[in-house]
Amino acid sequence: MWNYTDKVMEHFxxxxxxxxxxxxxxxxxxxxISCGDALxxxxxxxxxxxxxxxxxxxxxxxxxxxxxxxxxxxxxxxxIEDATKLTNQDIVDELGGLPDAKIHCSVMGMEALQAAIANxxxxxxxxxxxxxxxxxxxxxxxxxTDAKIRKLAKENELKTLEDITHYCKAGGACGRCHxxxxxxxxxxxxxxxxxxxxxxKNEKVETPMTFTQKVIKVQTVIDSDIRPMLEQDGGxxxxxxxxxxxxxxxxxxxxxxxxxxxxxxxxxxxxxxxEFVAPELTVEEVK
Amino acid sequence: xxxxxxSEMEKKVIYVDNNATTAIDPEVFKAMKPFLTDFYGNPSSIxxxxxxxxxxxxxxxAQVASLLGADPEEITFTSCGTESxxxxxxxxxxxxxxxxxxxxSKVEHPAVLNLGKHLRQMGYIVTEIPVDKKGRIDLExxxxxxxxxxxxxxxxxxxxxxxxIYPVEKIAEIAKKKGAIFHTDAVQAAGKIPINLxxxxxxxxxxxxxxxxAPKGIGILYLKRGVRFKPFMIGxxxxxxxxxxxxxxxSIIAFGKACEIAxxxxxxxxxxxxxxxxxxxxxxxSRIPKCRVNGDIxxxxxxxxxxxxxxxxxxxxxxxLDRAGIAGSSGSACTTGSLEPSxxxxxxxxPYTSAHGSLRLSLSRFNTKDEMDYIIKSLVPIIKxxxxxxxxxxxxx
Numbered sequence: 209m210w211n212y213t214d215k216v217m218e219h220f221x222x223x224x225x226x227x228x229x230x231x232x233x234x235x236x237x238x239x240x241i242s243c244g245d246a247l248x249x250x251x252x253x254x255x256x257x258x259x260x261x262x263x264x265x266x267x268x269x270x271x272x273x274x275x276x277x278x279x280x281x282x283x284x285x286x287x288i289e290d291a292t293k294l295t296n297q298d299i300v301d302e303l304g305g306l307p308d309a310k311i312h313c314s315v316m317g318m319e320a321l322q323a324a325i326a327n328x329x330x331x332x333x334x335x336x337x338x339x340x341x342x343x344x345x346x347x348x349x350x351x352x353t354d355a356k357i358r359k360l361a362k363e364n365e366l367k368t369l370e371d372i373t374h375y376c377k378a379g380g381a382c383g384r385c386h387x388x389x390x391x392x393x394x395x396x397x398x399x400x401x402x403x404x405x406x407x408x409k410n411e412k413v414e415t416p417m418t419f420t421q422k423v424i425k426v427q428t429v430i431d432s433d434i435r436p437m438l439e440q441d442g443g444x445x446x447x448x449x450x451x452x453x454x455x456x457x458x459x460x461x462x463x464x465x466x467x468x469x470x471x472x473x474x475x476x477x478x479x480x481x482x483e484f485v486a487p488e489l490t491v492e493e494v495k
Numbered sequence: 496x497x498x499x500x501x502s503e504m505e506k507k508v509i510y511v512d513n514n515a516t517t518a519i520d521p522e523v524f525k526a527m528k529p530f531l532t533d534f535y536g537n538p539s540s541i542x543x544x545x546x547x548x549x550x551x552x553x554x555x556x557a558q559v560a561s562l563l564g565a566d567p568e569e570i571t572f573t574s575c576g577t578e579s580x581x582x583x584x585x586x587x588x589x590x591x592x593x594x595x596x597x598x599x600s601k602v603e604h605p606a607v608l609n610l611g612k613h614l615r616q617m618g619y620i621v622t623e624i625p626v627d628k629k630g631r632i633d634l635e636x637x638x639x640x641x642x643x644x645x646x647x648x649x650x651x652x653x654x655x656x657x658x659x660i661y662p663v664e665k666i667a668e669i670a671k672k673k674g675a676i677f678h679t680d681a682v683q684a685a686g687k688i689p690i691n692l693x694x695x696x697x698x699x700x701x702x703x704x705x706x707x708x709a710p711k712g713i714g715i716l717y718l719k720r721g722v723r724f725k726p727f728m729i730g731x732x733x734x735x736x737x738x739x740x741x742x743x744x745x746s747i748i749a750f751g752k753a754c755e756i757a758x759x760x761x762x763x764x765x766x767x768x769x770x771x772x773x774x775x776x777x778x779x780x781s782r783i784p785k786c787r788v789n790g791d792i793x794x795x796x797x798x799x800x801x802x803x804x805x806x807x808x809x810x811x812x813x814x815x816l817d818r819a820g821i822a823g824s825s826g827s828a829c830t831t832g833s834l835e836p837s838x839x840x841x842x843x844x845x846p847y848t849s850a851h852g853s854l855r856l857s858l859s860r861f862n863t864k865d866e867m868d869y870i871i872k873s874l875v876p877i878i879k880x881x882x883x884x885x886x887x888x889x890x891x892x
Binding site: 220237245265268349444 | 887
């Protein structure tokens with residue numbers, strides 16, 4: 209049971225401005241159905257350049273609908289310049305607060321507004337994706353990029369993984385990106401203090417791995433990261449040999465019989481080894 | 496809140512969330528009450544004031560055993576279903592240290608699923624059997640996965656979200672052939688479908704009181720005669736040394752009574768409750784476009800329906816149902832505080848478009864036809880209203 213304020217419930221039960229503005233000056237949709245929430249926002253300006261009408265359509269939970277509804281009320285009468293300054297915290301405040309785990313609903317409101325304003329300016333609002341200059345996807349479950357995590361962290365002084373999850377959902381599902389998010393946060397907040405203390409003397413000097421070190425590392429990654437993943441689906445893996453940069457493995461259990469074992473080999477085994485041992489590694493299977 | 500006497504709150508609430516918990520049956524409450532007031536003695540005491548309580552516990556044990564087709568000595572009282580699950584799985588692993596594998600399914604209750612994750616961290620191999628689109632398990636896959644390194648197989652009898660019934664008797668036979676212990680979490684099956692353990696090869700089984708009209712905080716673990724057991728709770732000699740800790744007497748008495756009543760209502764459950772469920776489901780599906788039933792329709796417990804409504808989100812449905820005085824449940828992400836929709840629906844490959852908008856309604860013998868009509872009358876406009884707000888509805892209409 210969520211502890212929603214009366215204001216949230218009021219806007220959820222009787223949402224204002226549902227629909228789409230005819231011939232809008234700006235419109236945008238953010239979010240998507242697999243994430244569990246999405247918001248389509250459209251607005252029209254009057255002769256003086258103020259937002260005369262704004263409407264929304266939202267797929268989402270109670271607080272997502274309430275955030276969208278109150279957003280349309282808030283921006284009516286605003287100039288584009290004022291609207292650009294509106295933050296997710298303004299939405300939260302206007303609603304009299306949101307539960308921590310629902311802050312992302314207000315962030316969605318802010319993003320929809322920014323995207324609709326970009327549309328008004330004739331700019332294309334791009335949904336960040338893997339190849340985008342906006343950044344690299346860190347959280348694959350919700351499609352959140354490192355750029356977005358950095359931006360949110362800096363703007364809202366978010367210092368923990370939990371904060372990040374509450375604001376943009378990143379890290380809220382499978383958990384595989386937890387370490388990476390923590391590293392991003394460390395990069396932002398610890399860099400500050402490090403820079404001040406020892407002028408970057410701590411910089412790591414990368415020395416190339418010896419062959420023995422590489423073998424040990426491959427074995428460790430297979431034992432602690434790769435095998436447990438395969439075992440979840442009834443398979444297993446054995447490390448056979450390392451020839452130059454070719455890791456020779458044997459797939460066992462269900463993996464051995466699986467017609468898509470080639471995919472497993474490349475996507476799971478090879479990508480993990482590249483990530484955690486050395487990027488030049490390739491994988492070969494022996495039966 | 497126990498409100499079966501017709502308090503204001505209860506009059507307002509139509510309760511169709513019986514897979515989450517159930518109302519205490521008035522007869523059950525009547526049976527347990529004296530053990531909260533007059534008969535407070537410790538059943539382990541030498542004096543008659545305490546000693547007489549022990550007889551009532553044995554009576555309750557026989558009542559539980561009778562519902563399961565088991566012998567009373569095979570029943571051990573615990574604090575809940577989760578404790579029984581943990582006790583069963585740890586016991587099997589401790590008794591067979593040479594076997595390092597645990598086999599469960601992808602749709603287990605968190606009591607088993609998260610224990611599996613924990614065991615994996617401790618170095619055990621934990622394999623999750625996949626399910627198909629209807630949430631069914633393929634016995635050939637089971638046969639392939641269970642091997643001679645498997646210490647225990649734990650598969651639920653019925654699923655809490657879809658109501659799907661699993662072929663645990665057959666899986667138990669496969670497990671026995673490979674020398675593994677077979678445990679089943681039957682929390683959602685007991686009282687809803689007939690169980691006769693004498694005829695099966697099931698070694699261990701967990702039940703929870705509050706899912707069949709007894710109070711929360713009481714469970715049992717069935718241990719087939721001859722199955723070795725290492726206790727989970729260590730301490731006194733209670734429960735023949737299988738579960739230490741002073742007995743939760745009043746709740747044990749309640750559990751016994753609840754099982755006795757459940758046995759009497761077994762036919763009713765499979766006839767009347769099933770009819771109500773089917774009526775509700777059929778009416779909703781015929782009146783609401785773009786929705787479908789999740790799970791194995793032919794093979795479900797009689798009280799559960801899980802319906803996916805496309806393009807809307809479950810928490811919104813529940814909040815509006817709540818305003819209408821209806822208590823249900825959803826596999827949506829937002830209702831649980833997690834951000835992903837139900838692991839059961841995802842394991843079944845239910846598309847995100849409908850997994851977020853899934854609604855579980857689970858009935859009991861206390862529900863009526865009038866209530867079903869009220870739910871139908873309320874839910875149709877709720878779905879319509881939310882779809883009108885949804886940006887996906889227009890484009891997909």
